[in-house]
Amino acid sequence: MASCAERLVEIFGSQAEVARALRLDRAVVNNWMKAGYIPARWAMQIETLSEGRIQSQEVLHEAQRAKPVRVKSRPDDDPLSLTGDSSMTDFAPAKRISSFHPPQRTLMGPGPTEIHPRVLTTMSQPAIGYLDPVFVDMMEELKSLLRYTYQTKNALTFPASGPGSVGMEYCFVNMVAPGDKVIVCRNGVFGGRMIENVERARGVPVVVEDAWGEQVDPQKLEDALKKNPDARVVAFVHAETSTGVQSDAKTLVEIAHKHDALTIVDAVTSLGGVPVRVDEWGIDAIYSGSQKCLSCTPGLSPVSFSDRVVDYVKARDGKIQSWFMDMNLLLGYWGASTRTYHHTAPTNSLFGLHEALLLIREEGLENCWARHHRHYLALKAGLEAMGLQYLVREDARLPQMNAIHIPESIQAKEADVRKRLLADFNLEIGAGLGPLAGKIWRIGLMGYSCRPENVMLCLSALGSVLDDIGYPVHVGDAESAAHQAYAQVHSRAAQQKLRTA
Ligand SMILES: Cc1ncc(COP(=O)(O)O)c(C=O)c1O
16 A cells, blocks of 8 residues: 555655645655655644645554654553553543644734744743742833833733633623613624624624725714714724724724713724824723734733723622623732732733734834835735735725735635645635625735735735636736835835935
8 A cells, every 4th residue: 555655745746746845855755755654743734735635644653653652661551551451541532642833834814923933932931920020020011012002001001811802802891881882883793793792791782884894984983872872882993804994993982982982992903003092092992912913922912991991990880790801800910009819821921922012112113014014015016916906995904904805707716725825835814704705815914924025925826826726817927016016115215214314
């Protein structure tokens, strides 16, 4: 029977092609052929690459047969040994599991994005206790770096333990009491999640609808507030990741305040990618995620609350329905005075966020926004040169989230395109959600993923795959348009420098 290596070469046509797909030296593949097995650590990737034609278990079994793993300190009849004949083995996984080594991907979807190497290094430092004085000092720095990123002086600004959804829930659970009327503006997936949150907090949502891909219409919000003068809170998504549209947060907050309502703003995709000015815009409560334009690991949700919100929550009758998210209790850990145990903080992730925010501080927030815009211009030039069109009108687009119409003639093959980008180029882009599923691709340019080499890889890879499936693309046009866009940006910047010198 052919070995897994031989079957892989047969699928790909040659050893060189296998080596290319795995980003390996050809000699390595040649060694596998000679040895008659592929080392176990490649099992999962081989299954993915061969689209399941070679199962990871086959690779593992073959490797185990050819080169059995010996546990020197434990004989086979040891009751703890996985191969031992003991009742404990009933619970052992059916396949042999080796350490997990994720492949190196280029992440250009809607998030998560690539993590900056400095953040990865920092996260692998030794753990320390969450009440260790050294950690407490780091927390203070982290809070001040977050205030800078949010452009706020809000004392209660900290990273909640959990993904963006925890930040979202944190706001609603604390600010919405049973019976409270909340106006939620929905123009995509995440506005819908806000409605869910209001309902689960036993509030009464009033929904202001806008089409997917459109901004939240300030006039509709004004009308809704006039009709519902008892509304206590207005909630909206600043950067709707499902469509790539950016709403005018400043105007929406102004309208809410005119009607004496507090505001909850979702900045999961906007923070770090486009201006978010909490104090200048008067935002009352805001949440974000660590895994997008902040280039950090998923699992932390930076939040910020004005003093008005803190007073409002403190004055609420009765207990807040969630123990974990009760702002009054968490103040004891993240507040300004002495720290007490609330929950076990994810220390190493917090080291990582500290480093990620430090990177933004070093780059300068405005330069960080400008970088996102610069690479968006190049990506846009390239995509348009391929004949692809944006979902969102130009002046409402998020540079970090590019939603592109999939031409009708290739919509049936859209999943195949993404699969090939992943398998052949290690490149991940996102699919459409809800009514836009199968109709758009979402190409993210967020945080550390927002780099010129990613822009060029994306254009070349997409061009190549589109060409393969029969969509007419002039190879090289997109890359050349992107280079021209970069050149224009640089020449404008040089002229500007001359004028101000
Ligand atoms: C706008 C928006 N809000 C909320 C969330 C939820 O964040 P998480 O997936 O980190 O829980 C996301 C995630 O993509 C998002 O894009």
